[in-house]
Amino acid sequence: MRLNIVDKPPVNVCHYVATYVNEERPGELFRSSGGELDLTNDGSEERVEIGAEGSAGNPYISLYDKKTGGPIDIRWAAQDSKEWWGDDISLVLYKDGYYILYSAYGWYPIVLTQLNPSNYERVICQFETVVEEVVGEKCEDKALCELLLTKQRPSYLQFTESHQLEPGKLHLSETGAGRALAIDVDNDGKEEPIIELQYASLAGPGCAYNFFDKLNEDRNGLVDDKTHELLVAMQGLSSKHSRDPVPHCLGNTTGWFRFNGITYYETKFHGERPVSAAGEFHEVSYIKDSQVHKVCQYDFKKKVEIKVCLDCELSEKKPAAKRGQATFPEKSSQSP
Incomplete structure (x- = not known):
């Protein structure tokens, strides 16, 4: 793999991954399919399979002996972790061999x-995706949309x-x-009974x-x-919808509020911030004159940071700072 970062090359593989994701160029870096390659970094190739299993589509990675076809027993680090390691598995080729990246949907590296x-999986980096929510251009009431991002x-x-x-x-x-x-x-001046459903x-x-x-009027059914x-x-x-009748599936924070004489509806991601691209939604609307009015549109700006670099000396012979980001040059037509 050729590095096309010319001004300030990443100091280790952790910076390497964060840099490409932050520049929205993960397709140049990550390999989402297996094949015959030296994933155990022992000088010989294995047959690697990456896929999803079960109705839940849980990601998996398996290794097989290239000659016999038998499975290779790996001590996976995920077996010892109680944390969620995401929806996707990709491979990263760096200077000293292949790495395995676990990430949430939409390139949220974890x-x-x-x-x-020795067929033992070791954790090298842990990442954190910092998400900033900002008011977009298509807003009916920009002042209200900005207010909704504050404690007031x-x-x-x-x-x-x-x-x-x-x-x-x-x-x-x-x-x-x-x-x-x-x-x-x-917003016709008449109150009607509304119920929240889960x-x-x-x-x-x-x-x-x-x-x-x-x-309904008796409040024992829906109209x-x-x-x-x-x-x-x-x-x-x-x-x-393909599977479920709702627009999002990772939960939501939702409710109604009054502002300047209008009743508004709001729904957005669950929790303090999205944990994957599937959670990047925030909508504010109201109904009036038999029409739905979309009021706010929000954008989500992401930055991948290195939360922990546990064993950077494996790839660079020296430890790296726990946090940081490399400078990226102009896009190159060549693959990294």
């Missing part, structure tokens, strides 16, 4: 390891009414009822997402009227 000739943002309306709905009275399967509240959901599926990799729907249709459209619910 751990880089290397196999030694409007608070959510508190849904306090408890309701038990029979599964047959819900529009979606695998859905449970939460609490309800009468709010001016479509979709939770264990099929495949699993899926969790909270959303809202309108209760199927124009307000329901607008809520479905605004929240991106659809039976046409």
Whole structure:
């Protein structure tokens, strides 16, 4: 592999990985398929397989003897870890051989390891993807969108009414009822009962997402009227999704708030920050005059940092700083 970083070359393989991801050039660096290569760095090639198994699509990597075809017993570091190592496995070729990169969807690197000739996997780097959320260009109310990123943002309306709905009275399967509240959901001056619902599926990799729907007058079931249709459209619910009827599956933070006389709906990633590209969403909308109005659009800026460099001397004969980033030159037409 040829390094095309000319001004300040990465001081070790950890910087090497972080640099390429931060410059949005991972396709030049990472290999997501196996083949015949010396992954154990012992001078002889093995047959390497990388894929996904089961309905959950869990990633795996396996090694086989090139001559006999028999499996090679590897002591995987992941077996000793209680942490989540992501959705994808890729290979990285550096100066002293091949490395294995474990990452979350959308190139969120988590751990880089290397196999030694004794078939033992050692952790070399641990990464952290720092995500900054910023207001995008397509905003109906930029001041409100910026306010929602601060601690001074409007608070959510508190849904306090408890309701038990029979599964047959819900529009979606695998859905449970939460609490309800009468709010001016479509900004026509009239309050209507809205209930929060929790979709939770264990099929495949699993899926969790909270959303809202309108209760009937007796508050023992859901309605199927124009307000329901607008809520479905605004929240991106659809039976046409590939597996689940909700737009995202890693959970969400969601609610309603009032601001300058308008009732707004908000949904965004769960937790303090996205943990993969699948969590890069934040939407703010409202309903008025039988139409859905999209108010805010947000962008997510990522920077991969080296959280820990446990054994950098293996690749560079000297330890590296725990944090840092190399400078990257203009893009080259050559592969690294």
